[in-house]
Amino acid sequence: MERVASALFSRLVIIIPYAWLLFFFLIPFFIVFRISLSQTAVAMPPYRPVFDLFGGLSGIMEKAREFSLDNYVWLTEDVLYFNAYVSSVIIAGISTILTLMIAYPIAYGMAKAPKSIRPTLLMLVILPFWTSFLIRVYAWIAILKPEGLLNQFLMSINVIDQPLIILNTNWAIYIGIVYSYLPFMVLPIYSSLEKMDHTLTEAALDLGCTPFSAFWRVTFPLSLAGVVAGCLLVFIPAVGEFVIPDLLGGSETLMIGKTLWNEFNANRDWPVSSAVATILLLILVIPIVFFQNAQAKADGEGR
Amino acid sequence: MGSWSRFNIASIVLGFGFLYLPIVLLVIFSFNESKLVTVWAGFSTKWYAQLWHNQALLDAAWVTIRVALLSATCATVLGTLAALALVRYTRFRGRMLFSGMVYAPLVMPEVITGLSLLLLFVAIGLDRGFWTITLAHITFTMCFVAVVVQSRLLSFDQSIEEAALDLGATPVRTFFAITLPVIAPAVFSGWVLAFTLSLDDLVISSFTTGPGATTLPMKIYSQVRLGVTPEINAICTILIGIVAIGVVVASIVTKQREAQREKDERAAFAQ
Numbered sequence: 001m002e003r004v005a006s007a008l009f010s011r012l013v014i015i016i017p018y019a020w021l022l023f024f025f026l027i028p029f030f031i032v033f034r035i036s037l038s039q040t041a042v043a044m045p046p047y048r049p050v051f052d053l054f055g056g057l058s059g060i061m062e063k064a065r066e067f068s069l070d071n072y073v074w075l076t077e078d079v080l081y082f083n084a085y086v087s088s089v090i091i092a093g094i095s096t097i098l099t100l101m102i103a104y105p106i107a108y109g110m111a112k113a114p115k116s117i118r119p120t121l122l123m124l125v126i127l128p129f130w131t132s133f134l135i136r137v138y139a140w141i142a143i144l145k146p147e148g149l150l151n152q153f154l155m156s157i158n159v160i161d162q163p164l165i166i167l168n169t170n171w172a173i174y175i176g177i178v179y180s181y182l183p184f185m186v187l188p189i190y191s192s193l194e195k196m197d198h199t200l201t202e203a204a205l206d207l208g209c210t211p212f213s214a215f216w217r218v219t220f221p222l223s224l225a226g227v228v229a230g231c232l233l234v235f236i237p238a239v240g241e242f243v244i245p246d247l248l249g250g251s252e253t254l255m256i257g258k259t260l261w262n263e264f265n266a267n268r269d270w271p272v273s274s275a276v277a278t279i280l281l282l283i284l285v286i287p288i289v290f291f292q293n294a295q296a297k298a299d300g301e302g303r
Numbered sequence: 304m305g306s307w308s309r310f311n312i313a314s315i316v317l318g319f320g321f322l323y324l325p326i327v328l329l330v331i332f333s334f335n336e337s338k339l340v341t342v343w344a345g346f347s348t349k350w351y352a353q354l355w356h357n358q359a360l361l362d363a364a365w366v367t368i369r370v371a372l373l374s375a376t377c378a379t380v381l382g383t384l385a386a387l388a389l390v391r392y393t394r395f396r397g398r399m400l401f402s403g404m405v406y407a408p409l410v411m412p413e414v415i416t417g418l419s420l421l422l423l424f425v426a427i428g429l430d431r432g433f434w435t436i437t438l439a440h441i442t443f444t445m446c447f448v449a450v451v452v453q454s455r456l457l458s459f460d461q462s463i464e465e466a467a468l469d470l471g472a473t474p475v476r477t478f479f480a481i482t483l484p485v486i487a488p489a490v491f492s493g494w495v496l497a498f499t500l501s502l503d504d505l506v507i508s509s510f511t512t513g514p515g516a517t518t519l520p521m522k523i524y525s526q527v528r529l530g531v532t533p534e535i536n537a538i539c540t541i542l543i544g545i546v547a548i549g550v551v552v553a554s555i556v557t558k559q560r561e562a563q564r565e566k567d568e569r570a571a572f573a574q
Contacts (some may be wrong), residue, residue: 006474014395017385017445021404024442028419031426102321105314112311118379121315128322130496130546132503134520134527135539139325141531142332149328214343226476233410240412244508245528257414263512264418272421284412292406 017169029281036274037067047271071275081276084254086282091170091255092238095182097235100227102178103185107226110186111193122190129183137176137247144248145170168250176244177234185230192226193219226292234289237285256280326543332569333536350537360538366433367502367519370570374440375498381441382448383490387482389449391458408446416443417510424511431513439511440501446492447500455489485564490556495553499546 038047075081110121128136143149144167151163166172196219204214220227242257249255256276264273333351337344354360385405392398410417420439421431429435463485467477483490505520512521519538526535 009473009475009478010392013384014388014392014401017381017388017405017449018401020381020442021385021401021443024420024438025404025408025416026305026400031422032415032419035422077324079448102318105310106318108478109307109315109318111312113305113315114307124319125322127547128326129551130499130550131326131543132520132539133548134503134505134523135329136325138523138527138531138535138539139329143325143328145531172568179321179325182318187320191397223549236410237412239416242412242414243524251483256413260414260418261506270422273418277418280412288407288410289403291410296402 006148007281019194031275032281033278034067034073035271036278037069038271038274039068039070039272050132052062058101071271072279074272075275075279080254081256081259084256085279086238087242087254089283091173092177092235095174095181095238096231096235098174099181100231101184103182103230104189106182107186107189107193110190122187125183125186125190125230133180134179134243140172140176140179140248141167146176167248167251170249170253172250173245173246173253173255175243176248177238179239180244181234184233188229188233189223189226192223196222223248225298228270228292229291229298232287232294233264233302236287236291239284311397329536330540330543333533333540335533335536337412338533350533351541353534354537354541357469357518360519361519363519364520366516370433370437370440370508370518371498371501372420375494375499377437377441378445378497378501379448379490379494382445383452383486385445385449385553386452386456390453405446405449408443409450411443413504413506414510416532417507420507432512436508436516436518437514439507440497441506443504443507444497444500448490448497451493451496452486452489456484459485488560492553492557495549499549500526502542502546 035047106125109127110118113121141148144163145151146163146167148167150166151160154160155163160202164174200222201214201218203209204218209217240257240260241255242261245253245255245258246261249258260273260276260280263269263276332343334346334348335343336347336349343425345512385401388395389405395401420435420442424431424438464477464481468474469483472480497498497510503520504518508518509521509524512518519542523535523538526532
């Protein structure tokens with residue numbers, strides 16, 4: 001009896017979360033893909049054909065014939081979508097590099113900090129992550145506006161005499177992404193730097209390396225795992241970002257997350273939004289698999 | 304590791320300034336007398352007073368808190384199970400797929416998760432509203448809980464579990480008597496994380512909601528689109544205050560528990 005109970009327990013530990021994720025995470029992607037092959041219709045749900053499992057096999061076959069790749073053809077014909085994909089990847093890429101350049105010195109400084117204050121510094125990096133994303137993006141509007149706090153400050157110290165136009169440009173998006181995702185970059189880099197064997201750097205210095213080349217040839221390569229993890233944690237969600245381009249970007253800014261949102265909410269075109277999402281997922285599948293492998297490897301090392 | 308150079312200190316100070324200055328400015332201007340959020344015109348708490356008369360806003364806050372409490376609790380149970388499955392059972396059929404499904408939601412763009420969940424709810428004919436938002440939040444926050452709990456499980460000494468099993472405890476009993484108390488701080492911080500993620504979510508909620516269920520971020524978002532006002536600063540300040548208090552309490556509780564546990568362990572070894 002006990003044996004049965006314990007076997008059941010270990011089964012349940014796996015099956016319950018597994019089934020949940022299959023149903024609520026994996027299966028929905030197949031539904032997205034299927035609807036991306038449908039046509040828009042004025043109905044509820046606003047697409048057809050609507051699958052009816054009780055229509056029997058012939059009914060399904062009948063409806064399957066109504067599926068088409070029209071939405072994908074439409075996406076390739078309209079240059080707007082193509083540009084939105086390309087500019088999303090470029091904006092996310094630039095933001096990721098900027099985030100890395102700002103996060104690395106912070107993580108490095110934290111890893112070098114006296115051991116006693118490291119937990120406090122760590123806490124201070126994590127804390128903004130707990131406050132609302134929307135609020136943090138919103139806070140930048142008041143700062144970056146033409147009559148905002150940054151321009152007031154710069155004009156009062158006579159650095160500029162005309163307000164800088166930052167809000168509603170790509171610069172505002174870079175600032176927004178760097179700001180919002182900074183902790184995601186700092187944390188993995190910090191944890192790989194903290195684990196590092198520092199005698200290696202000392203050895204390099206003793207052997208006549210300059211501090212810079214010791215950093216570049218010893219420290220940086222050893223922290224690469226953290227750098228890669230951080231870059232993926234920033235880049236992947238940034239490609240599909242909606243809130244930041246919507247609130248900080250301008251009308252000419254094209255990002256695919258915003259396009260999808262508009263297609264869905266303003267145009268009510270579910271099949272086209274599904275096609276947009278499917279292609280976005282295809283673009284991101286390689287970095288996502290890369291991320292999962294890095295994550296699984298890191299867990300293996302922790303064992 | 305070497306010395307803490309001036310460059311290190313400067314990068315930390317500048318970095319933290321960058322992280323905190325926008326939030327501090329937002330809080331300061333929530334107490335501004337003027338309707339302009341960028342020109343200081345004296346101290347006032349009138350925007351806070353106004354919030355209490357905004358019934359739509361209070362309703363949205365209530366919906367948000369209920370969704371967050373319910374979804375964080377379910378997500379903590381599911382996420383803890385997922386972490387156990389990943390750490391304790393290194394071999395089972397479809398483990399690759401499983402770990403993929405745990406990690407992918409961490410980076411998945413919210414527009415994709417939101418759209419796919421909505422289409423699922425439509426396909427199975429679920430009425431959209433409070434319950435669909437809650438289900439959606441459970442799904443994406445449970446993965447964050449799993450990662451937090453997993454890191455604790457990986458660092459814990461499995462020999463005490465094995466000892467309990469050797470002494471004849473059933474796996475179920477071992478879990479509740481040994482494993483759960485040890486990982487409790489991580490489970491608790493997982494819950495807090497899930498709660499704040501749910502409180503905060505805009506995109507997934509917007510996709511999966513139906514008539515009648517408006518959450519606070521949705522309300523804030525629709526007001527922000529109309530312009531920056533001190534009233535929004537006031538709501539944001541209250542939310543920041545709640546989260547800050549929550550995080551500080553959570554970290555104190557965690558520290559105390561850890562200290563207590565260390566004390567217990569030392570006592571046990573001394574016997």
